[in-house]
Amino acid sequence: MAETxxxxxxxxxxxxxxxxxxxxxxxxxxxxxxxLAVRHVLKAIGPDMILAMATGCMEIISSPYPLTSWNVPWIxxxxxxxxxxxxxxxxxxxxxxxxxxxxxxxxxxxxMGGDGGTTDIGFQALSGMMERGHKxxxxxxxxxxxxxxxxxxxxxxPFGATTTTSPAGRIKPAGQMTWKKDMVAIAAAHGIPYTxxxxxxxxxxxxxxxxxxxxxxxxxxxxxxxxxxxxxxxxPNKAIEYGQxxxxxxxxxxxxxxxxxxxxxxxxxxxxxxxxxxxxxxRYRHLDEKFTLExxxxxxxxxxxxxxxxx
Amino acid sequence: MTKPMDQIGWREIDAGAVITEPGNASCYHTGTxxxxxxxxxSNVCIRCWRCFVMxxxxxxxxxxxxxxFTWNYDYCKGCGICAYECPVDAITMEED
Numbered sequence: 001m002a003e004t005x006x007x008x009x010x011x012x013x014x015x016x017x018x019x020x021x022x023x024x025x026x027x028x029x030x031x032x033x034x035x036l037a038v039r040h041v042l043k044a045i046g047p048d049m050i051l052a053m054a055t056g057c058m059e060i061i062s063s064p065y066p067l068t069s070w071n072v073p074w075i076x077x078x079x080x081x082x083x084x085x086x087x088x089x090x091x092x093x094x095x096x097x098x099x100x101x102x103x104x105x106x107x108x109x110x111x112m113g114g115d116g117g118t119t120d121i122g123f124q125a126l127s128g129m130m131e132r133g134h135k136x137x138x139x140x141x142x143x144x145x146x147x148x149x150x151x152x153x154x155x156x157x158p159f160g161a162t163t164t165t166s167p168a169g170r171i172k173p174a175g176q177m178t179w180k181k182d183m184v185a186i187a188a189a190h191g192i193p194y195t196x197x198x199x200x201x202x203x204x205x206x207x208x209x210x211x212x213x214x215x216x217x218x219x220x221x222x223x224x225x226x227x228x229x230x231x232x233x234x235x236p237n238k239a240i241e242y243g244q245x246x247x248x249x250x251x252x253x254x255x256x257x258x259x260x261x262x263x264x265x266x267x268x269x270x271x272x273x274x275x276x277x278x279x280x281x282x283r284y285r286h287l288d289e290k291f292t293l294e295x296x297x298x299x300x301x302x303x304x305x306x307x308x309x310x311x
Numbered sequence: 312m313t314k315p316m317d318q319i320g321w322r323e324i325d326a327g328a329v330i331t332e333p334g335n336a337s338c339y340h341t342g343t344x345x346x347x348x349x350x351x352x353s354n355v356c357i358r359c360w361r362c363f364v365m366x367x368x369x370x371x372x373x374x375x376x377x378x379x380f381t382w383n384y385d386y387c388k389g390c391g392i393c394a395y396e397c398p399v400d401a402i403t404m405e406e407d
Contacts, residue, residue: 008356008357008358009358009378010358010360010373010374010375010378010379010380011358013360013364016364018373020369022369023333023334023335023336023337023369024336024337024341024368024369024370024383024385024386025336025337025338025339025340025341025386026336026341026368027339027341028367028368030344030388030389030390031367031388031390031391031392032367032390033367035367035368036365036366036367039367039369062336063330063336064336065328065330066314066319066324066330066335067330067335067336067338067339068330068332068333068334068335068336069334069336069337070333070334071333071334072333203364203365229390235391236390236391236392237390237391237392237394237395238395239367239390239392240365240392240395240396241395241396
C-alpha cells in the first residue's frame with residue numbers, strides 16, 4: 001500500500017473551485033455539516049453573487065460584529081424575510097440595469113435560511129417569492145430544530161426526536177409527536193422550475209444541483225439536510241456518516257423536480273433499516289420498538305410514494 | 312486586522328454597522344478550541360481529496376509543489392472528520 005501511495009500525485013479536481021468564499025475562523029461547532037453545506041453551495045455559485053441570509057446558525061457563527069466570514073456580498077435580514085429581501089435585491093438590480101446604472105453582469109441572487117427561517121417563520125415570504133417568480137435560489141439548510149438558541153423544535157423536526165421543547169416523557173413518549181413538514185413538495189406545488197434536495201455528504205450532487213438552479217429562469221428551491229452533531233447528540237467526527245445513513249435509509253431521499261418532472265438521484269437497491277440511522281443518535285435514544293416500527297412503516301410508505309412519483 | 316468589539320469606540324463604526332473588509336473573521340483563531348490534533352502520514356495518503364472536501368473549517372489545503380496536504384492548525388477545531396472519513400487511515404487523531 002505504502003509503495004503505491006508514494007507514486008500518487010495530487011491532481012486538481014474537475015469542476016471544483018479551490019477558492020473559499022466563507023473564510024476560516026467562523027464560530028461553527030466542531031464537525032458542523034451545515035457550514036460544510038454552505039461552503040459547497042458558495043463554491044458552486046462562485047464570486048458573482050449577493051446573499052441574503054435569515055437569522056439562524058449560519059448567521060450567528062459567521063458574523064459576530066465586527067467580524068465577518070463572508071468573502072461575498074452578504075446581507076443579514078430578520079428571521080422572516082430572507083426571501084422578501086432577495087426578491088427586492090433581484091428587482092432592484094433589474095431596474096438599475098435597465099437604467100444603465102449598474103454594469104450588465106450576471107449576478108446570482110441567493111437567499112438562505114435554516115429550517116426555522118424557512119418552514120416556520122419565513123414561510124409566507126418564501127411562498128410569495130416563488131409565486132412572483134423572482135430569479136432567486138432559495139437554499140434551506142435543514143438541521144431539524146432551532147439549534148442556535150438551544151435545540152427547540154421546529155416544524156422540520158422529525159417524528160420521535162427529542163428537543164428541549166418537545167422532550168420525551170410521560171405525556172409525549174416519543175418526544176416530537178408530529179411528522180416533518182414536506183417542504184420540497186410544497187415548493188414544487190408552486191410550479192417553480194427547479195426544486196431539489198441535497199446533502200453535503202454527496203457534495204458533487206449538491207454542487208451539480210446548485211449549478212442547475214443557477215441556470216434556470218425563475219425561482220429555485222434547494223433543501224439541504226445538514227447534520228448537527230450538537231443537536232443530534234452524535235460525536236463530531238460522524239457528521240458525514242449520518243448524512244450517508246439518512247440517504248441510505250430513506251429518511252432523506254435525494255431527488256429533484258425539474259419543470260414538474262420528478263427524478264430520483266440516488267436509489268439504493270434496498271433501503272437500510274431505520275434502526276441503523278437511529279443508533280448512536282442521542283435525540284432518538286428513548287425510542288422503543290413500537291415507535292421504531294411505526295416510523296419505519298411511515299418512511300417505507302413515503303419512499304414507495306416517491307419512487308412511484310419518480311417513475 | 313480588526314480590533315475586538317470592546318476596544319472599538321462608536322466613532323470608528325461605519326454607518327449602518329457595515330463591515331467593509333471581507334472575510335476578516337480569519338483573524339480569530341479557532342484552533343484554540345482543539346483538544347485533539349490530526350496527524351497526517353503522506354506515505355499512506357492516496358491523494359483522494361476527501362479530507363479537503365469534507366473539512367467544515369477549510370483548514371486543509373493542497374500543496375501541489377510538495378505533493379502533500381497541509382493542515383492549518385490556526386483554524387483546525389479538531390473535529391476529527393478528516394481522520395474518520397479517510398479511506399486509508401492516513402490521518403490519525405492524537406492529543407494536542
